[in-house]
Amino acid sequence: MKYIPKDKWFFCPIATYLCKNKVHMENSAEQMVRVRFAPSPTGGLHLGGVRTVLFNYLFAKKYNGQFILRIEDTDQSRFVPGAEQYILDTLAWCGMTPDESPIHGGAYGPYRQSERKPMYKQYATQLIEQGNAYYAFDTAEELDAKRKEIPNFQYNRATRTGMKNSLSLPAAEVSRLLNENTPHVVRINMPDSEELVFEDLIRGEVKFDTSMVDDKVLLKADEMPTYHLAVVVDDYLMKITHAFRGEEWLPSAPVHILVWKNLFGLDQMPKWAHLPLILKPDGNGKLSKRDGDRLGFPVFAMDWSDPNTKESTIGFKERGFLPAAFVNLLAMLGWNDGTDQELFSLPTLIEKFSLDRVHKGGAKFDYEKAKWFNQEWIKQADDAYLANLVTPYFKAAKIEIHEPSYLIKVIGLVKERCQLLPDFIPQSSFFFTAPTEIDTASILPKWEEKKHCFFDELAKLYLVDYEQGQKMKSSTELEAHFKALATEQGLKPGDLMLPFRIMLVGGKFGPGVFDIVANIETQDAAKRIQYCLDLLSKN
RNA sequence: GGAGCGUUCGACUAAGGGUUAGGUCACCUCCCUUUCACGGAGGUAAUACGGGUUCGAAUCCCGUACGCUCUACCA
Secondary structure (H helix, E strand, C coil): CCCCCCCCHHHCHHHHHHCHHHCCCCCCCCCCCEEEECCCCCCCCEHHHHHHHHHHHHHHHHCCCEEEECECCCCHHHCCCCHHHHHHHHHHHHCCCCCEECCCECCCCCCEHHHHHHHHHHHHHHHHHCCCEEEECCCHHHHHHHHHHCCCCCCCCCCHHHCCECCCCCHHHHHHHHHCCCCCEEEECCCCCCEEEEEECCCEEEEEEHHHCCCCEEECCCCCECHHHHHHHHHHHCCCCEEEEEHHHHHHHHHHHHHHHHHCCHHHCCEEEEECCEECCCCCCECCHHHHHHHCCCCECCCEECCCCCCEECEHHHHCCCHHHHHHHHHCCCECCCCCCCCCCHHHHHHHCCHHHECCCCEECCHHHHHHHHHHHHHHCCHHHHHHHHHHHHHHCCCCCCCHHHHHHHHHHHHHHCCCHHHHHHHHHHHCCCCCCCCHHHCHHHCCHHHHHHHHHHHHHHHHHHHCCCCCCCHHHHHHHHHHHHHHCCCCHHHHHHHHHHHHHCCCCCCCHHHHHHHCCHHHHHHHHHHHHHHHHCC
């Protein structure tokens, strides 16, 4: 294909033809793909939520479409300050920038439902006029009483005649109540027995019998829409072509389908895709924040502290996950590309993503595997990039970094043994400061005078080397020197390695012993040897 | 209770009528490294159950079981 400037390809018939926009869009081939993520800003963004964003984003970008963020804040009683900003921050951290949002703007705003309030009532009125909805005057108390009285009370065609609404009351009474501004809601009028069928992009054909669904509230007493009305009206007004949401929404799909049918026509309706749930590692339920607290892993993308309850919850970001790893592991929960590949960058995901490879069944979250993904991404990550991310942890641990290039070098040496960013501290602190905790217990059993002499000698030689300007620089040189000295004294080098390691790092961990000596100064090494020797003498 | 959705190793998944049911994480063994990790070589381990259809079923059909989601003037 010849190159077509991006701003020109709209006008190029060949490009339009080749453009992948039209996949899954059989009924309206010219439409631009538009998807939305529509969270309610009530708290931290949970794994499942971020994955919904991801699939939206991947799909949109795959087809050169637009990804919209719409804030569903119709429930004023659940408003939580900061939650919207948190969502924005999370998307930014993950690298999934919306094309349109409350802060990015766009041609279909406003993007907060609370600011769209005046737009909904007319649609509710239209439904009433068409006979697809009705006024209901029952108070919350009356409904509660009803629910107590009848165990599985449903407001539906069987019960609505016994309730206070414009279907059961005489017209004059209804007008009176309306004129007196009696608080009321608008409920959908579920038809008697109609089969509602739609094609779910993931599950195929899904059928519902309207006689089984109840008369959901569409417009609340405060004239705010419920989700059921808002999702339809806004998806229509914002020209959404594909609607992705969690599987928990499937049972209310018939309500939305019916509203679509009666308001805008089914041919205007976006394609639905109900994503499988992310399940808790043990048991089978939907993963909740509680499970993370209980099992010791994050569930939210980033730290969240609730301004009302003051409760704070750890996030993947602050636990030390790389955004690339987080996105990668989320993508693999319910999707794969059909090959054995598991490591994908965001651009690769965009390229490879396909809805027909999304699973139907829920996926249990496995924190161990999540950490493996992170380790893989740490291993691939650029050392300077990691240095940046890790610096705050060093500050928190009160370890001073004098020379950034030294940090970068150290990171290259230790990164393959770190699963999470904070692991860099124990894995590399000894490159900066002498260990304070020495695992002498691991030395003592095989300790002997000969070894003491050896190390005493080694320390002296290191001091000499330092004073002469550090002639021994490379780890190979240091190793050769060490082994020669050991052999000279009739000792097996191998028997000295573990004690030496412990003297330098404090325990049985860390990179190659001579890589460490080569990076700290020989004077420093000498000091550590002496310090440990003193400790051992005391035992 | 009702409706809807789902069900392959412990976990994530591949295989869409014919494979010794494959890979990855975790676990175990060994090699490398006299640490840990990385890397390498092996190992344990699965088609929920019962009927069909078929020469042949994880795969198609029907039941059953189990699980989950929903069943608010919450999303």
